[in-house]
Amino acid sequence: MQRFKTTLVSFLFSYLFVASSVFSQSCNDGAVSPTMLKQIKASVVLDGATKAMINAVSNNSIKKLSYNRELAGKTDHFFKYRVKAKGITHQKSSGRCWLFTSLNVLRPKVIEKHNLKEFFFCENYSFFWDQFEKANLFLEGIITTRNKNINDREVEWLFKHPIQDGGIWNYAVELTEKYGVIPQGVMSETYNSENTGMMRRLLRRKLKEHGLRLRQYHVQGKNLSDLRKEKVEMLSEIYRMLVINLGVPPEEFTWRYEDAEGKLSDPQKFTPQSFFKEFVGVNMRDYVQLMNDPSKEYFKLYEIKTVKLPNGFWRTAGENLPVMKVI
Numbered sequence: 001m002q003r004f005k006t007t008l009v010s011f012l013f014s015y016l017f018v019a020s021s022v023f024s025q026s027c028n029d030g031a032v033s034p035t036m037l038k039q040i041k042a043s044v045v046l047d048g049a050t051k052a053m054i055n056a057v058s059n060n061s062i063k064k065l066s067y068n069r070e071l072a073g074k075t076d077h078f079f080k081y082r083v084k085a086k087g088i089t090h091q092k093s094s095g096r097c098w099l100f101t102s103l104n105v106l107r108p109k110v111i112e113k114h115n116l117k118e119f120f121f122c123e124n125y126s127f128f129w130d131q132f133e134k135a136n137l138f139l140e141g142i143i144t145t146r147n148k149n150i151n152d153r154e155v156e157w158l159f160k161h162p163i164q165d166g167g168i169w170n171y172a173v174e175l176t177e178k179y180g181v182i183p184q185g186v187m188s189e190t191y192n193s194e195n196t197g198m199m200r201r202l203l204r205r206k207l208k209e210h211g212l213r214l215r216q217y218h219v220q221g222k223n224l225s226d227l228r229k230e231k232v233e234m235l236s237e238i239y240r241m242l243v244i245n246l247g248v249p250p251e252e253f254t255w256r257y258e259d260a261e262g263k264l265s266d267p268q269k270f271t272p273q274s275f276f277k278e279f280v281g282v283n284m285r286d287y288v289q290l291m292n293d294p295s296k297e298y299f300k301l302y303e304i305k306t307v308k309l310p311n312g313f314w315r316t317a318g319e320n321l322p323v324m325k326v327i
Contacts, residue, residue, distance in 0.1 A: 086118040092194035095165025102172030120184035142211040146218040162207035180272030192245040210234040291318035
């Protein structure tokens with residue numbers, strides 16, 4: 001038996017030595033040798049042009065240096081299809097582009113309907129409920145996958161992406177139909193609505209903590225009803241964080257406006273839902289979402305599984321078309 005062990009160990013050492021030698025030889029064949037390095041270094045000639053380029057690039061923005069003045073003034077700024085909007089909206093340092101774009105689709109219709117000089121929605125209000133609903137979506141995802149291993153790819157994806165700023169048109173439709181909209185000024189922007197980075201980091205940390213707790217509660221034997229009760233407490237904490245960062249979303253407000261002729265309307269009470277229904281009055285379901293994904297078959301409707309709850313909220317679907325059909 002001892003002789004067998006000795007023979008086996010000798011064989012393993014011999015195998016490892018041969019494998020190491022082969023691997024070492026393979027690496028040496030493709031390694032950066034002194035000869036190769038010398039050739040590469042010699043390819044860079046520090047002539048006048050190269051020295052001037054080094055001085056320019058090391059002290060300036062590459063983007064500005066690469067600006068081609070020969071193309072200046074040659075860009076065609078005319079478009080066949082234009083959105084008749086008045087005024088510019090600015091998302092600042094946030095990932096709310098989709099929300100600004102979606103609400104900007106509605107703005108021209110409101111301006112035309114009520115003969116206004118300009119009109120702006122409060123993106124902060126809609127963003128508040130966007131973040132709240134996304135927090136609920138994450139926690140529901142954790143509850144749904146409670147029986148899966150922590151290393152399961154779906155569970156891993158959830159914990160890697162608990163919440164984000166980004167979204168698409170369908171998100172805006174669901175949010176607006178459920179929570180309504182409010183005009184700018186009723187709920188002002190805050191530093192953290194315009195600079196969402198730190199708030200998002202804190203929300204992600206808290207949601208990951210809540211997600212781990214929900215999975216632990218499941219291991220301890222709590223049923224679905226118990227987990228949903230725990231979720232309410234967790235969402236209460238998320239709601240408080242959002243209030244501190246974004247402000248309190250109004251349930252009712254009094255508002256009036258001045259039209260294009262300078263005529264002032266009477267003050268009127270609204271809820272966000274009644275404001276959308278009565279003042280905006282646009283059926284967002286009349287619009288469809290188009291997408292261009294060359295990796296998927298064209299002229300088909302696609303839906304993202306991870307952004308849909310049982311009640312249909314956050315149902316994300318888009319018709320996949322060739323880019324020339326989209327524009």
